Structure formats: structure tokens, C-alpha cells
Amino acid sequence: MRMSTYLRRYWQLYFLLILPIAYFLTFKYGPMYGIQIAFKDFNFFQGINDSEWIGWDAFREVFQNQDFYKTLRNTLMLNFLDLLVSFPAPLLLAIMLYEVKAVWFKKLSQTILYIPHFISWVIIGGIVYQVFGTQSGFVNNMWMALGFQPIPFLTDPNYWLVTYLLTGVWQSAGWGTILYLAALTGINKELYEAADMDGAGRLKRIWHITLPGLKTTIITLLIINLGNMVTIGFERPFVIGNVAVQDYSDVLSTFVYRIGLESGQYTLATVVGLFQAVVGLIFVLGANYASKKSTGEGIL
Template sequence: MKNWIYIRRSWQLYVLLVLPLIYFVLFKYGPMYGVQVAFKDFNFFQGIAGSDWVGLDIFREVFQNNDFFKALRNTLFLNLLDIVVSFPAPLILAIMLYELRIAWFKKMAQTILYIPHFISWVIIGGIVLQVFGTQSGFINNMLHGFGIQAIPFLSDKYYWLFTYLIVGVWQSAGWGTILYLAALTGINKELFEAAEVDGANRFRKIWHISLPGIKTTIATLLIINLGNMVAIGFDRPFIIGNVAVRDFSDVLSTFVYRIGMQSGQISLATAVGLFQALVGLLFLLGANYASKKLADESIL
């Protein structure tokens, strides 16, 4: 009875939940019906229900595919580098912005940092080509003007790896900064005042107040990133990558696109997607357990 009274009093809040619930049912839970394709010899004309069951044969085919293991290796490698390089970037930027005292410069810097997150990866791909292109890129044109040999940022796999990481930091750091800034503003200002009275310099206040004050946010974002170790976005490696650097740029998302959309092997692509989801779940649970044991912070 009490629940019904509360619902009647706050029915507007429940109405607001309807659209998100519909979205999740249609686009998150509904597609789970198609997971069975990973265990069937899928036929377009017979559909999911009419296709023949083949058990684990599709998974055996996946694990016998050398390209799959190369894509898995690249996915883990690129995600690990992203955690090492891209994960600390927004944290450092947020602390730097938080410590700024000139209000107009702080707002301008925040705006400049946030903008790349809202730019389409197609547009970013064009920007990358204009800046890092071997023949017509801005950097190589400038180097050529000084008589220095062009650097193959996009055609040599090791230089491409550097370009991939730099572009990733530029595109994502501003958005992550918002989360850390929000957490930093929640720290009690009296702690900083007390530390200043005790003679603590700015670095000491950051180390002993700012970082401990947002450790929950840091742990949560780190757990989420570790949970996505085998799930990598399609846009970034596909748009920036090319055939010359496929040894590094071919990841699970591009592999699924190639065998699913280009080759029509829907069952194989579904099996790889299911593998990603299950392994990602294991990474997420493992990272959450380790965080809970080591730092007493977790999301579950």
C-alpha cells in the first residue's frame, strides 16, 4: 500500500523511466535473441529459427582462425596502451584545471578540451590525414621545409601506434576531465585551508587531499576500462588504420566487420561477439574483485 501511494505521488518520475526502459528492452535485451546464431549454421533465407544447430562448431572454427588471434592480440595490446597512456591524461588535466585560479582562462581551456569528444570520427580521420599524412600532412610539409625526411605516421606500424595513442588522448581526455572535475569540486574546501595553515605546498595538497578525495571515481573508471579490455571501438582503428599497418590496426571489431559484413559469415561474427562479451564480463568481475581487495573500492 505504501509503495502504491509513493507511485501515485511521484508518477512523473516513473513516466520518465518509460523511454529508457523501452530503449534497453529493444536495443539491449531484444538482440540477445540473435545470440543463438553463434550456435547455428545461419541461413538468410531460413532465418534464425529455421537455421540448423551446429553446437560449438562455429567456436572451433573461430579458435582455428589465425586472423582471430591476431585481432585479439591487437585488441588487448591497444587497450592496455590506452590504459597506460590515455587513462591518466584526463586525471592530470582535471587536477591542473582545478588548480587554476584565472576563471576566464579555466573556462576557455575546458571548452577547448571538450570539443574533440563531440567531433565525428570521420571528421577526425580527415584531420589526422591533413596533419600526419606522409605526402600532404602539415607536420611532414613543415619537416620537408627544414630539409628533414618525412615521417610515415600512417604507413609504418610503429609510428601509426604513436599516432593512434596521441589521437585517442586528444579525442577522449576532455570528456574524462569532466568526471574528475565533478569529483574534485565535491571535496571539502576546509581540508585545503587546513593543509595550507599547516604549511602544505600545492603538490602536497594534491597528493594528500585531491587524489584521495577522488579515489572512488578513479577506481570506478579503471574497473570499467579493464572490463572493456576485449571490447574496442570500431571507428578509431578502422578510420585511422589501413592495409599497411594491419599488423596493429586489425582488432576484434574490424575483424567482426570484415567476416560478418564483407564476407557474410554471420555465425562466425556472432560467435566472436559472444566471446568478447563473456571475456569482458570476466575482466570486469576480476578487476572489481582486485580493486575491492587492494583499495577497498568496487562497483559491485
């Protein structure tokens, strides 16, 4: 089929691509022009083109900054713990929901689990302080009413880490089940029927049919998560964090906020952003290579 004929026949599909292409060009590729700020002594009034080139000086300044290494350590630590705790949660939820036979209960559960995803982290932060606050939190009020000492959920680094991780699971796990549930619908139902006839129990069906059927989805999401190991959202550590736990809650995104928006050092902030992008690309390529070598599957 000639290309012109194909375009005329399926022009509606290409028309639908206009908006997503425009989005990526505007918000993903367009900002790449600003990468050169990392190599310039950026002056807001002179603009990007007229600012003086300084080469790698800004990179040396960032890499000599001790706060950069502290925030990098915290970013890697929090993302690694999130990977251990938050990554399996949607998978387990999806399998449990898939095994539920009552349709009304399944729909109700999905709705309840999805809701936290649509709540702003500012609101979630307020809920966390109302529930886990040391002096005024609901949990500690109940705990102290029983005669026990309050638990420093938000002021002790170890308790704060647990609170941070569990809050992340509550906010994201329900929404993350969507991809797994979609993949589960693609598994051949005859495999489960054959397993039932062979006397396989529920756990064996999950282990030998469900998990292998989800392998490609799990690997893809794992590679994407590994690619984000040095990239972390700003809202969650900023809202839940405080001065008492700053040694753990101060991450690269809050570091960029301080030096970029608060101090006006846009060059240094761009250097950190470029560093995150390059390292993230290396992580993705490395994880994809390791996945292809070990399982024969990857995303590239």
C-alpha cells in the same frame, strides 16, 4: 509508507524512467535474443528460429582461425596502451583545471578540450592524414622544408602506434574530465583551507586531498576500462589504419566487419561478439574482486 502511496507521490520520477528503461530493453536486452545465432548455421532467408543448430562448430572454426588470434592480440595491445596513455590524461587535465583560479580561462579551456569529442572519427581521420601524411601532411611538409627526411607517421608501425594513441588522447581526454571535475566538487573545501594553514603546498594538497578524494571515481573507471579490454571501437582503427600497418591496426571489430558484413558469415561474427562479451564480464568481475581485496572498494 505503502508502495501505492509512494508511487502516487513520486509518479513523475517513475515516469522519467520510461525512456531509459525502454532504451535498455530495446537496444541492450532485446539483441540478446540473437545470441543463439552463434550456435546455428544462420541463413538470412530462413531467419533465426528456422536456421539449423550446429552447436559449438562455429566456435571451433573461429578458434582455429589465425586471423582471430592476430586481431585479439592487437585489440589487447591497443587497449592496454590506451589504458596507460589515455586513462591518466583526463585525471591530470581535471586536476589542472580545478587548480586554475581564473574562471574565464577555465571555461574557455573546458570548451576547447570538449570539442574533439563531438567530431566524427571519419573527420578526425581526414585531419590526421592532412596533418601527418608522409608526402602531403602539414607536419612533414614543414619537416622537409627544413631539409629533413619525412617521418612515416602513418606507414611505420611504431610511429603509427604513437599517432593512434595521441589522437585518442586528443579526442577523449577533454570529455573524460567531466566525471573527475564532478567528483572534485564533492571534496570538502575545508580540507584545503586546513592544509593551507598547515603550510602545505599545491602538490601536497593534490597528493593528500585531491587524489584520495578521487579514489572511488578512479577505481570505478579503471574497472570499467578493464572490462573493455577485448572490446574496441570500429571507427578509430579502421579510419586511421591502412594496409602498411595492418599487422597492428587489424582488431576484433574490423575482423567482425570483414567476416560479418563483407563475407556474410553472421554466425562467426556472432561468435566473436559473444566471446568479447564473456571475456569482458570476466575482466570486470576479476578487476572488481582485486579492487575489493586491495582497497576495499569496487563497483559490485
